[in-house]
Amino acid sequence: MSNTIAGLSLYGAEDIGDDYGRFLLHGSQGSGKTYLASTIAALGKTLVVDLRGERGSRSWLGTPWAKNIQVIRPKSIQQMDDIFYALDRGEGDFKAVILDSLTGVQKMTMRFLLGHSETAVREIAQGVAPADQRIWGQALDIMSDIPTFWYSLADAERPNPMHVILTAQTKVTEDEVNNQTTRTVDVQRGAQSITLASPDYVMFCETEQDFDNADAEGNPVERHVARFGNNVEYRIKARVPAHLHGRIPAVLGRKAPLSLVSLGTTLGIGGMPVAPATGK
Numbered sequence: 001m002s003n004t005i006a007g008l009s010l011y012g013a014e015d016i017g018d019d020y021g022r023f024l025l026h027g028s029q030g031s032g033k034t035y036l037a038s039t040i041a042a043l044g045k046t047l048v049v050d051l052r053g054e055r056g057s058r059s060w061l062g063t064p065w066a067k068n069i070q071v072i073r074p075k076s077i078q079q080m081d082d083i084f085y086a087l088d089r090g091e092g093d094f095k096a097v098i099l100d101s102l103t104g105v106q107k108m109t110m111r112f113l114l115g116h117s118e119t120a121v122r123e124i125a126q127g128v129a130p131a132d133q134r135i136w137g138q139a140l141d142i143m144s145d146i147p148t149f150w151y152s153l154a155d156a157e158r159p160n161p162m163h164v165i166l167t168a169q170t171k172v173t174e175d176e177v178n179n180q181t182t183r184t185v186d187v188q189r190g191a192q193s194i195t196l197a198s199p200d201y202v203m204f205c206e207t208e209q210d211f212d213n214a215d216a217e218g219n220p221v222e223r224h225v226a227r228f229g230n231n232v233e234y235r236i237k238a239r240v241p242a243h244l245h246g247r248i249p250a251v252l253g254r255k256a257p258l259s260l261v262s263l264g265t266t267l268g269i270g271g272m273p274v275a276p277a278t279g280k
Contacts, residue, residue, distance in 0.1 A: 017156025018270025021163040022198065023260060026170045026185045027205030032224030034059045036205060037098045037165040039259045041065040044095035047072060049083060051104030077112045077142070080105065087153055096163035099150060102195065103169040103186050109142045143191035147198040156270055163271060184235040196235060203227060204234040225253035241268060
């Protein structure tokens with residue numbers, strides 16, 4: 001029996017390596033997505049690509065894993081491209097990379113394509129043409145390539161794969177006819193499908209009140225949680241191993257603090273600590 005087709009090797013299911021974590025975290029401002037993303041740094045050296053409009057570094061200051069984080073702040077979409085290719089070559093020896101956020105990438109992309117400065121307030125001038133169909137098409141190509149190629153850094157066949165976490169703001173759509181609210185990633189409409197399809201885990205971050213605990217004034221403590229699983233309303237998904245179906249809560253963070261490392265260990269994601277064996 002041939003082990004190749006079209007000159008390419010064939011693999012059985014047991015031969016496929018364990019890809020590293022591919023996470024997409026979306027939510028409104030203050031929902032805890034940057035903090036949750038930073039928890040991956042408990043594994044080791046982590047690069048945070050901190051874009052304008054986000055600057056969420058204060059959320060992880062004082063954590064035990066903060067010492068493992070290095071921050072880079074690109075000023076243009078071209079520099080974003082340079083960062084990707086440096087990581088693709090293995091520069092930096094990072095265990096994980098966090099891109100915070102896709103919404104910021106979208107803004108940088110449009111300013112670049114329109115010829116505006118990417119480092120200052122847009123020039124106020126008459127006669128500046130709005131984005132036309134060609135510009136939107138170019139932006140779509142870039143926004144489709146970002147998740148496609150950045151998540152490839154987690155591929156098991158790479159010499160040194162890394163965990164990849166992308167964040168995004170959430171766009172809320174109200175359907176008054178069907179009385180339904182949909183929350184999805186705030187990127188160009190045409191890029192939403194590939195943005196949601198590329199990661200293995202799309203999680204929606206939000207805050208809620210913990211009525212079992214109160215602050216000094218007696219008010220319920222606010223806690224950060226994340227919706228996990230498959231839910232069209234929140235545009236989340238999870239490629240969960242068959243033996244774990246139905247065993248992971250739909251909302252994480254209510255019983256224990258959120259951590260991508262502990263979640264990845266439970267899911268058996270490549271590059272995560274091995275879960276301890278449990279007796280029957």
